[in-house]
Amino acid sequence: MPPLVEVVDLRKQFVLSGNRWGEKLTVDAVSGVSLTIFQGETLGLVGETGCGKSTLARCILRLVEPTGGRVLFEGKDILSLSLRDFHPYRRRMQMVFQDPFASLNPRKTVFAILEEPLIIHGERNLRIRREKVEAIAERVGLDVRLLRNYPHEFSGGQRQRIGIARALILEPEFVVCDEPVSALDVSIRAQILNLLCDLQESLRLSYLFIAHDLSVVRYISHRVAVMYLGRIVEIAPCEELFANPLHPYTRALLAALPVPDPSRPWKRMLLEGDPPSPLRPPSGCRFHTRCPERMDICAVYPPGAFFLDPEHVVFCHLYGGWEMV
Amino acid sequence: MGKELLVVENLRTYIFTPRGVIRAVDGVSFTLDEEETLGLVGESGCGKSMTALSILKLYPKPQGRIVEGTIEFAGESLVEKSEKEMQRIRGKSISMIFQEPMTSLDPVFPVGEGIIEVLMVHQGLSRREAKERAIELLRMVRIPEPERRIHAYPHQLSGGMRQRVMIAQALACRPKLLIADEPTTALDVTVQAQILELIRTLKKEMKTAVLLITHDLGVVAEHCERVAVMYAGKIVEKAGVLSLFARPLHPYTRALLGALPRAESKKQRLEVIPGTVPDLLSPPPGCRFHPRCQRRIALCFAEEPPLREVEKGHEVACHLL
Numbered sequence: 001m002p003p004l005v006e007v008v009d010l011r012k013q014f015v016l017s018g019n020r021w022g023e024k025l026t027v028d029a030v031s032g033v034s035l036t037i038f039q040g041e042t043l044g045l046v047g048e049t050g051c052g053k054s055t056l057a058r059c060i061l062r063l064v065e066p067t068g069g070r071v072l073f074e075g076k077d078i079l080s081l082s083l084r085d086f087h088p089y090r091r092r093m094q095m096v097f098q099d100p101f102a103s104l105n106p107r108k109t110v111f112a113i114l115e116e117p118l119i120i121h122g123e124r125n126l127r128i129r130r131e132k133v134e135a136i137a138e139r140v141g142l143d144v145r146l147l148r149n150y151p152h153e154f155s156g157g158q159r160q161r162i163g164i165a166r167a168l169i170l171e172p173e174f175v176v177c178d179e180p181v182s183a184l185d186v187s188i189r190a191q192i193l194n195l196l197c198d199l200q201e202s203l204r205l206s207y208l209f210i211a212h213d214l215s216v217v218r219y220i221s222h223r224v225a226v227m228y229l230g231r232i233v234e235i236a237p238c239e240e241l242f243a244n245p246l247h248p249y250t251r252a253l254l255a256a257l258p259v260p261d262p263s264r265p266w267k268r269m270l271l272e273g274d275p276p277s278p279l280r281p282p283s284g285c286r287f288h289t290r291c292p293e294r295m296d297i298c299a300v301y302p303p304g305a306f307f308l309d310p311e312h313v314v315f316c317h318l319y320g321g322w323e324m325v
Numbered sequence: 326m327g328k329e330l331l332v333v334e335n336l337r338t339y340i341f342t343p344r345g346v347i348r349a350v351d352g353v354s355f356t357l358d359e360e361e362t363l364g365l366v367g368e369s370g371c372g373k374s375m376t377a378l379s380i381l382k383l384y385p386k387p388q389g390r391i392v393e394g395t396i397e398f399a400g401e402s403l404v405e406k407s408e409k410e411m412q413r414i415r416g417k418s419i420s421m422i423f424q425e426p427m428t429s430l431d432p433v434f435p436v437g438e439g440i441i442e443v444l445m446v447h448q449g450l451s452r453r454e455a456k457e458r459a460i461e462l463l464r465m466v467r468i469p470e471p472e473r474r475i476h477a478y479p480h481q482l483s484g485g486m487r488q489r490v491m492i493a494q495a496l497a498c499r500p501k502l503l504i505a506d507e508p509t510t511a512l513d514v515t516v517q518a519q520i521l522e523l524i525r526t527l528k529k530e531m532k533t534a535v536l537l538i539t540h541d542l543g544v545v546a547e548h549c550e551r552v553a554v555m556y557a558g559k560i561v562e563k564a565g566v567l568s569l570f571a572r573p574l575h576p577y578t579r580a581l582l583g584a585l586p587r588a589e590s591k592k593q594r595l596e597v598i599p600g601t602v603p604d605l606l607s608p609p610p611g612c613r614f615h616p617r618c619q620r621r622i623a624l625c626f627a628e629e630p631p632l633r634e635v636e637k638g639h640e641v642a643c644h645l646l
Contacts, residue, residue, distance in 0.1 A: 048513035049484075155601045185368035186540065187598035190584035194594055212514060215543075219586030219595070256518035258543030260585055262566045270522060271515045274483045 010069035044221030100159035157188035336394035351558035364549035420495035426487035437475030
């Protein structure tokens with residue numbers, strides 16, 4: 001089966017204002033990312049702050065224009081389309097945002113918020129709009145009687161339900177969830193994760209699920225991609241990645257995760273230092289400045305892809321790193 | 326185990342607002358031994374931060390007030406202390422680090438100034454001695470090139486570095502108690518691990534007791550010896566960390582642990598606590614958890630369960646036990 005979304009060598013460079021000699025500073029937020037997402041699948045995307053995971057997601061949806069590479073949606077290169085031709089694709093790919101406080105317009109009622117995508121996509125009939133809004137509200141567990149209320153009258157978890165309803169009202173096939181539960185408390189987080197799983201099953205949705213919390217990613221994903229400073233360092237099926245992490249960065253991330261089990265024997269592998277600035281990314285493998293297993297070659301050449309099996313790819317010189325095209 | 330350093334008895338801190346009285350901390354009791362780490366866990370708005378702020382009397386004034394209860398620290402009662410006396414305690418024998426190191430460092434001063442000030446005020450060092458000591462402290466929290474970084478402004482440092490500066494500042498006078506209020510919530514997971522490890526080593530070196538406030542049960546499991554679980558302004562369960570995770574007794578604690586995605590629960594549904602945290606302006610009568618509790622009985626609506634010891638060192642406030 002061909003993938004629903006295929007990202008090939010995607011790049012996004014932001015140009016910052018020049019310095020006093022007129023030199024332009026650039027940030028390689030995403031530098032050559034390739035991945036695929038199949039129908040009905042959740043691809044988890046993990047990485048630390050500033051690694052470019054949100055930019056990658058926004059590039060895939062064309063909310064920011066990438067500077068290079070291709071994004072194929074059902075085999076069609078959506079980056080080459082004019083905005084007018086792209087418009088019909090928009091309703092098929094939607095997004096749920098992290099902050100349920102900042103992503104809802106405080107001056108609109110919930111009904112107006114949910115109705116807006118329908119208006120934009122040409123639904124003129126108010127009765128149909130009302131039916132659709134009520135149906136989706138019920139589906140995500142919002143009280144239909146509260147649709148005339150404003151966002152500030154809802155709790156964080158309820159607001160995230162509104163955000164999910166807004167993303168789903170156009171019946172998309174592909175939904176990007178950008179840290180949808182990071183701002184929520186543990187008990188509410190579980191409600192939202194369950195809801196996302198149920199919706200995926202009943203609507204056959206594909207998710208790109210961005211998070212920095214590995215336990216959440218492990219719970220919801222079928223496959224996981226690990227990102228570091230604009231590049232993917234490892235992609236593998238979820239259980240495989242947690243059982244057999246190959247990249248030293250993946251291993252460090254897993255080791256740093258606090259486990260809610262005090263009887264577990266103490267093991268720690270601590271990374272040194274902070275992630276480097278994406279303004280001046282290290283040469284060669286971008287992780288080499290913090291890598292406990294660095295070799296001479298790491299500072300010189302960026303590592304190529306090594307396929308442990310067709311599903312498990314790692315970009316690291318430890319494994320030889322044959323370039324496979 | 327050392328002797329008791331901090332004894333909080335029946336503490337009630339209320340906040341008086343035009344909309345009514347918020348009972349942020351409503352009858353909280355716990356003790357903390359010397360050199361011990363106690364975790365205070367709960368969801369947002371459960372009163373865990375307000376409990377910590379009450380110890381240092383840093384709650385919002387004049388709206389906030391300790392209306393009842395006692396706080397005894399090293400044999401001295403803190404509730405009756407005047408503002409002036411509290412200033413002598415803050416930063417000297419009790420220090421606090423906060424969640425967001427950017428907002429708790431002054432943006433217009435180099436980061437070293439805060440540490441120098443603490444040392445000059447509390448230990449009477451000259452500026453020059455204080456500066457030397459500050460450089461030592463920055464080295465102790467493993468900041469590279471401390472001689473240079475002492476002149477850096479907060480915005481020039483990363484989040485992890487800023488939190489290290491905060492820790493250096495908090496530990497400058499070797500306090501007996503360090504209150505850490507969500508010290509790593511704003512940080513990335515690899516940096517979080519570094520900071521928690523740093524707190525753990527320094528605590529051992531300096532023989533400091535730590536009150537660690539967090540919502541992350543993973544952090545609690547790895548760093549605390551005892552745990553108190555808070556819900557809606559009250560402590561619902563108190564136990565040693567092994568006992569709490571092996572045999573959680575309060576329905577809320579059990580639900581919290583059940584709501585965590587774990588390796589074993591893959592593709593099973595997560596346990597859910599229905600509803601949301603109650604509004605502390607008008608908390609529900611009886612047991613405050615009863616509207617969300619799966620196992621409530623008639624008594625839960627009417628009467629508030631007291632905290633009872635059900636086995637040695639394991640206390641629970643629930644009518645079922």
